[in-house]
Structure formats: C-alpha cells, structure tokens
Amino acid sequence: xxxxxxxxxxxxxxxxxxxxxxxxxxxxxxxxxxxxxxxxxxxxxxxxxxxxxxxxxxxxxxxxxxxxxxxxxxxxxxxxxxxxxxxxxxxxxxxxxxxxxxxxxxxxxxxxxxxxxxxxxxxxxxxxxxxxxxxxxxxxxxxxxxxxxxxxxxxxxxxxxxxxxxxxxxxxxxxxxxxxxxxxxxxxxxxxxxxxxxxxxxxxxxxxxxxxxxxxxxxxxxxxxxxxxxxxxxxxxxxxxxxxxxxxxxxxxxxxxxxxxxxxxxxxxxxxxxxxxxxxxxxxxxx
Amino acid sequence: xxxxxxxxxxxxxxxxxxxxxxxxxxxxxxxxxxxxxxxxxxxxxxxxxxxxxxxxxxxxxxxxxxxxxxxxxxxxxxxxxxxxxxxxxxxxxxxxxxxxxxxxxxxxxxxxxxxxxxxxxxxxxxxxxxxxxxxxxxxxxxxxxxxxxxxxxxxxxxxxxxxxxxxxxxxxxxxxxxxxxxxxxxxxxxxxxxxxxxxxxxxxxxxxxxxxxxxxxxxxxxxxxxxxxxxxxxxxxxxxxxxxxxxxxxxxxxxxxxxxxxxxxxxxxxxxxxxxxxxxxxxxxxxxxxxxxxxxxxxxxxxxxxxxxxxxxxxxxxxxxxxxxxxxxxxxxxxxxxxxxxxxxxxxxx
Numbered sequence: 326x327x328x329x330x331x332x333x334x335x336x337x338x339x340x341x342x343x344x345x346x347x348x349x350x351x352x353x354x355x356x357x358x359x360x361x362x363x364x365x366x367x368x369x370x371x372x373x374x375x376x377x378x379x380x381x382x383x384x385x386x387x388x389x390x391x392x393x394x395x396x397x398x399x400x401x402x403x404x405x406x407x408x409x410x411x412x413x414x415x416x417x418x419x420x421x422x423x424x425x426x427x428x429x430x431x432x433x434x435x436x437x438x439x440x441x442x443x444x445x446x447x448x449x450x451x452x453x454x455x456x457x458x459x460x461x462x463x464x465x466x467x468x469x470x471x472x473x474x475x476x477x478x479x480x481x482x483x484x485x486x487x488x489x490x491x492x493x494x495x496x497x498x499x500x501x502x503x504x505x506x507x508x509x510x511x512x513x514x515x516x517x518x519x520x521x522x523x524x525x526x527x528x529x530x531x532x533x534x535x536x537x538x539x540x541x542x543x544x545x546x547x548x549x550x551x552x553x554x555x556x557x558x559x560x561x562x563x564x565x566x567x568x569x570x571x572x573x574x575x576x577x578x579x580x581x582x583x584x585x586x587x588x589x590x591x592x593x594x595x596x597x598x599x600x601x602x603x604x605x606x607x608x609x610x611x612x
Numbered sequence: 613x614x615x616x617x618x619x620x621x622x623x624x625x626x627x628x629x630x631x632x633x634x635x636x637x638x639x640x641x642x643x644x645x646x647x648x649x650x651x652x653x654x655x656x657x658x659x660x661x662x663x664x665x666x667x668x669x670x671x672x673x674x675x676x677x678x679x680x681x682x683x684x685x686x687x688x689x690x691x692x693x694x695x696x697x698x699x700x701x702x703x704x705x706x707x708x709x710x711x712x713x714x715x716x717x718x719x720x721x722x723x724x725x726x727x728x729x730x731x732x733x734x735x736x737x738x739x740x741x742x743x744x745x746x747x748x749x750x751x752x753x754x755x756x757x758x759x760x761x762x763x764x765x766x767x768x769x770x771x772x773x774x775x776x777x778x779x780x781x782x783x784x785x786x787x788x789x790x791x792x793x794x795x796x797x798x799x800x801x802x803x804x805x806x807x808x809x810x811x812x813x814x815x816x817x818x819x820x821x822x823x824x825x826x827x828x829x830x831x832x833x834x835x836x837x838x839x840x841x842x843x844x845x846x847x848x849x850x851x852x853x854x855x856x857x858x859x860x861x862x863x864x865x866x867x868x869x870x871x872x873x874x875x876x877x878x879x880x881x882x883x884x885x886x887x888x889x890x891x892x893x894x895x896x897x898x899x900x901x902x903x904x905x906x907x908x909x910x911x912x913x914x915x916x917x918x919x920x921x922x923x924x925x926x927x928x929x930x931x932x933x934x935x936x937x938x939x940x941x942x943x944x945x946x947x948x949x950x951x952x953x954x955x956x957x958x959x960x961x962x
Contacts, residue, residue: 501704503691505718519708
C-alpha cells in the first residue's frame with residue numbers, strides 16, 4: 326500500500342517538474358529570442374552590446390528617442406494615477422453599499438464585472454464621445470487615459486476588494502468607530518483602509534500590471550504610453566524597440582514584485598516592521 | 613429600588629417607532645432611565661431591544677419619537693456626536709491596533725494630549741484587569757479579554773451613556789458569568805448610565821437596577837429584578853422571566869384556590885370563577901404521600917437545586933423546585949401531593 330503511495334508521489338513530482346519546465350520554456354523562449362536579437366551584430370553576424378549600451382546612456386536616449394521618454398513617463402504616471410482613482414471610487418462605494426445599501430451589492434457587482442465582457446475596441450467606441458468632451462473641457466493629457474483604465478481594472482479590483490471586505494466585519498468596526506466619535510472620513514482612513522490593506526494592495530497590483538501592459542486603448546485614442554512608443558520605435562529601430570520591451574518587462578516585474586513583497590506581509594509582520602522592531606529593541610538599552 | 617450613584621445622565625426614549633419592511637421593530641417604545649442607573653432590556657429575538665439601543669446610539673434613525681439624553685434632544689444627532697460608549701455583541705476591536713491603541717482611539721479623536729491619553733488608557737486597562745495585555749492585538753486576546761478591552765475603550769471616552777449590546781453572548785458560560793459581574797462592578801465604580809441589551813434573563817436579573825421586558829416592539833414591564841420576577845404584570849413577562857407553571861384554579865375575588873391551597877392574586881389578574889394561575893416552580897411544595905393524587909414523572913439534580921416534574925390528575929405537568937439534597941428521594945412513578953407555598957401569582961383567562 327505504502328509502495329503504491331510512494332510511486333504515486335513520484336509520478337506527481339515528475340509531473341510537476343515537467344509542467345514547470347514546459348511553463349518556464351514557454352515564458353523564457355521568446356525572451357531569450359528577443360535578447361538574442363538585440364545582441365546580434367550588423368547583418369546578423371557576431372555579437373554586439375551596442376543596443377544595450379545605448380539604452381544605458383540616459384542622455385542619449387532622451388535626445389535620440391524622445392518618444393520613448395515621453396511614453397515611459399506617461400506609463401509610470403498612469404500606473405500611479407489609475408490605482409489611486411480606482412481606490413478612491415471603489416473603496417468608499419463598496420464600503421457604503423455594504424454598510425447602508427446591501428440590496429445594491431448585486432447591481433454594483435454587475436456593473437463592476439461588465440467591462441470583462443466588453444472588448445477594448447468597443448470600449449473605445451463607447452468612450453470616444455466622452456473623451457471628446459474631456460479633451461475639450463480639460464485638455465488632452467495622456468493622464469486622462471486613466472479614466473478608461475479604471476473601467477478596465479474594475480472587475481479585477483472589485484473581486485479583490487470584495488474578498489477583503491468579506492474578511493472583516495466592516496459594519497461592527499465602523500459602528501464601533503462611529504460610537505467613539507469618528508467621522509465617516511476617519512472611519513475610512515483609520516479603520517476600513519488599514520484593514521483592507523492586503524485587498525487594496527492586491528487591487529493596486531492588478532491595476533499597475535494592467536496599465537503597464539496596456540496598448541490597444543492608448544493606440545486607438547492616439548495617446549503615447551510606453552507600449553505605443555515601443556510599437557512606433559519598432560518601425561524605425563527594431564533592436565532598440567525589442568530591448569526596451571525587455572527592459573519594460575523587467576521594470577514591470579520589479580514593480581509588481583516590490584508591491585507583492587509589501588502586500589503579502591500582514592500588519593506588524595512585514596520585513597520593514599521587523600526591521601523597525603529590531604532597531605527599537607537595539608535602541609531600548611541606551612534609552 | 614436600588615440605584616447606582618447618580619453621576620450619570622438621564623435618558624428618555626419617548627414613543628419610538630421603527631418599521632423594517634412592514635414589520636414594527638419598535639412600536640411606541642417609551643423608556644426613561646435615571647442618571648447612573650443600570651437598565652437591562654430583556655426579550656426574545658426580534659422584540660426590538662437591539663433596535664432601541666441602536667436608536668439611542670444613533671446607529672439607527674427612529675421613524676418617529678424622540679431620544680433625549682441629559683435633557684438634550686439627540687434624535688437627529690449623528691452617532692459620532694452623541695458621546696456614547698458602546699460594546700457590541702460581535703468582537704469589535706480594531707484588528708490592526710493593539711489593546712492600548714484601541715482604548716486610545718476615542719481619546720485621540722477628542723484631541724486629548726498624549727500624556728492624558730496614556731494615563732487614561734492605563735487607568736482603563738487596569739480597571740478591566742488587562743494592563744499587562746496592553747500591547748497585544750485582538751487576535752492575541754481571548755474572547756473575554758477582547759470584550760474587556762472593548763469595555764475599557766467605551767469607558768475611556770467618559771461617555772454620557774454606556775451601551776452594551778449583548779456583549780457576553782459570544783463567550784462561554786464561565787467567562788460570561790465572570791465578565792457579567794465585572795461589568796456591574798465597573799459600572800457601579802464609574803457611575804455611568806448604562807443600557808444593557810440581552811436575551812439572557814439570568815444576566816439581566818443579576819446585574820441591572822431595573823429590567824425592561826420587551827415584546828413585539830413594546831415595553832411590557834420595567835421593574836427591579838425581584839419585582840419583575842415575583843410580580844409580573846403580564847402573562848408574557850411571567851412566561852418569559854423564569855419558569856412558570858399554568859395551573860387551573862378557582863378564583864374568588866383576589867384569591868385563587870389551587871392544588872388544595874390558595875394564593876393571593878397579583879393586580880391585573882383575570883377575574884372569574886375559573887382561571888389559569890401562573891405559579892413559579894419554587895412556589896409549589898411537593899412531598900411524598902402514599903395517597904397522593906399526583907405522580908413523579910422525572911427528577912433532576914441541577915447542582916444548586918433539584919427539579920421534579922409531576923403529573924397532576926388533570927394530566928398537566930408541573931415543574932417543582934426542591935432542595936438539591938431532596939431530589940434524590942424522588943423516583944418516577946412515586947405518588948406525591950402538591951400544595952402552593954402562598955406566593956402571590958398572576959391569573960390569566962383560560
């Protein structure tokens with residue numbers, strides 16, 4: 326019996342390794358191919374680091390590829406603004422619905438999940454007239470793309486925040502805070518948000534990931550984010566474009582990794598908190 | 613009537629109505645609480661006791677009626693401006709804060725300086741016996757400890773009124789009894805007017821100066837525990853508070869004749885030649901009698917006392933309380949005789 330179990334466990338382990346190898350190969354092969362392409366010499370002969378050396382020289386990139394700089398700054402700005410707008414809209418709305426209008430929760434859920442069923446091109450057609458007014462009234466900054474991006478991230482952010490709200494007794498906590506004298510703003514800032522920390526970070530994480538990879542809507546609205554800039558650069562300098570693509574992937578990975586590093590820690594147990602505590606302990610004898 | 617030291621504030625709920633989807637949770641509730649008094653609202657689920665407390669806290673708006681505290685009309689004042697401390701049924705400590713931070717929270721909102729906050733927090737945690745647990749988070753505290761911290765947090769702001777919404781119901785029996793006594797001790801010490809909502813009659817009778825029994829949104833009776841128990845004004849109160857036997861009796865004026873004896877009737881009793889008299893288990897005496905017309909159905913030892921279930925000739929089952937040393941003397945089938953002890957009782961038509 327135990328022999329059968331051991332054989333089953335061995336088969337399971339082997340399957341896991343095969344699946345992992347296939348997955349890693351599927352992800353790594355295009356990246357390695359892209360890297361190989363960026364290091365090919367003229368006419369495909371030999372190896373050169375010229376492309377990467379160009380990208381390391383920030384001043385050269387700024388002067389020779391201004392669109393790249395513009396797109397990068399736009400994407401970073403959008404990656405900051407979009408989660409903020411999303412959180413400002415969703416967290417109070419979802420909390421309020423949970424506390425005061427529970428009958429509306431299905432409607433809010435439906436509205437938030439709706440963008441999943443709408444293709445980007447249809448969304449652009451729908452948003453076109455809205456953006457015409459936005460540009461007319463508020464100017465044509467690329468940052469306005471964040472409004473469309475908020476719509477795109479709604480389904481993912483909703484799911485994440487909903488799970489967070491389900492995990493705590495929002496009603497009792499907010500009523501306790503209210504009875505102690507807290508305004509609704511204080512309840513949100515001091516009680517709800519800190520207890521939704523993981524959910525908020527998770528929703529932000531998804532928003533940043535979506536924004537850093539978004540191409541279709543920006544292109545269709547003729548706005549230049551990093552993806553659009555890379556796409557345009559690819560027409561004139563393919564190697565630089567591909568190298569920037571690799572760097573963008575690495576950048577997105579680092580941002581998301583940093584966010585998950587912060588988000589996965591619970592209050593008081595994050596590496597930062599542990600560091601602060603150890604410093605405090607070290608200081609204590611002196612005090 | 614025993615009252616706590618009069619350091620608190622008077623509370624007046626007048627003709628409160630609150631309807632949820634066609635069902636009246638409060639149907640003209642009027643309740644006046646004296647300064648420093650500890651009043652318990654008792655009633656079955658859905659009787660409106662929590663709604664009454666939430667209306668007082670400002671967490672619910674009554675459809676009509678007024679809420680006055682210290683002579684000020686607070687009916688439309690939001691919860692955060694009412695200056696009331698509340699302890700909830702569910703554990704309500706803020707999970708991201710330590711016990712100390714939880715207690716400090718209300719003081720911080722009131723703009724107290726750090727030294728005052730720290731001193732008051734230490735005093736409150738000491739009052740509830742948790743000064744050594746100040747730096748623990750909610751998940752590091754037991755249920756009883758969490759409710760103590762919640763009590764300290766509610767009292768730290770020196771509220772006009774302390775509201776307790778079934779704060780013991782999630783605790784096990786032993787902790788519940790301990791914390792119940794502690795709540796009473798603390799309330800007497802600080803003298804805050806307190807409204808305590810519970811469905812547990814023992815809890816209500818043990819701690820309150822007066823107990824209000826509610827039914828379908830109305831206050832049936834508000835009286836000191838002993839009076840409520842011994843002189844219920846309505847059949848509902850008699851049934852809800854303590855165990856009650858319904859015994860058929862012959863009524864003559866203010867006296868009922870039953871079980872071979874007689875008892876005086878309480879005001880509000882039904883008149884007529886025949887009625888059902890509500891008799892407490894301890895209001896009946898049972899003894900062995902070879903020619904007894906009643907027979908023992910079962911006998912149970914309950915620790916502090918015993919309980920004997922007896923069938924009388926008309927088939928009615930009566931519960932009789934006996935001393936715990938006597939209960940073992942009764943066995944199923946034993947012939948016994950019953951007699952009333954003479955305590956006043958309420959008679960209802962039937």
